[in-house]
Amino acid sequence: MIIVLAGTAEGRKMVSLLNQKGWPNTACVVSHYGAQLLDNNTNDVYQGSLDRTELITLINNQDASLLIDATHPFANQISGLAMEAAEACKIPYIRLERDSVSLPDDSLVKRIEKIEQIEEYLFPQQTVFSTVGSKHLPLVASLVKRAEARLVARVLPLSGAVRSCEELGLNPDSIIALKGPFSKELNLQLFKHYGAQLILTKESGTAGGLDTKLQAALVLGIPIAVWVRPRMEYPAVFHSPREVLQYIGDKWGGVLK
16 A cells, blocks of 8 residues: 655646556545545545644554655645654655756845745835735735735635635735636736735745746746745655656565555
């Protein structure tokens, strides 16, 4: 049995490839929406958050022989727990890490290691266009409010995400509920329509639409603060589901069927 922490597009592709091979797997996702996005052939799905103890219990209950961590590049807490759980259960851990986008050497591109660092780029009456999701909005909103600026938030079209925006005092004119990634052209239109003067985004790779956000921001001459992903040391890292599949096949193919 293979356990896949599968809450990303890469994770879903990994599960699909394992299913095609006929290798038994359990896909772990946090939300019901994440479960809905999985391969229709996925029979074994664990939905909900996992702490270290729960993940160890799941590994043992499933008699898992391999753990594939395909979580978001910014989900460093669960990645750390996953490495600990795999080590405790004495099974291999593989990190499926999406490729990063090379940031251009341009004065408009501001690298930040934590959200609080956007403060130096804020000023009164400025329009800050956030694309970092609803989870981090309370912190972003507090910083923007303190600077007497205006926040526009682009979030997933889910009731919980929109409700989070409303609870922070954002009105409908400041909420964009759309599912990405977005083309350069659509980013251009949205940035212009909302009068963005600073864009806040994560270093989430092409899968997260960072490339097209950067392109649009630079065309419009808008500063873009890129929250660089946390750096972690992994025992084994691959950058595509097919690379992982090849590795599994070469090393354990006959055992994992």
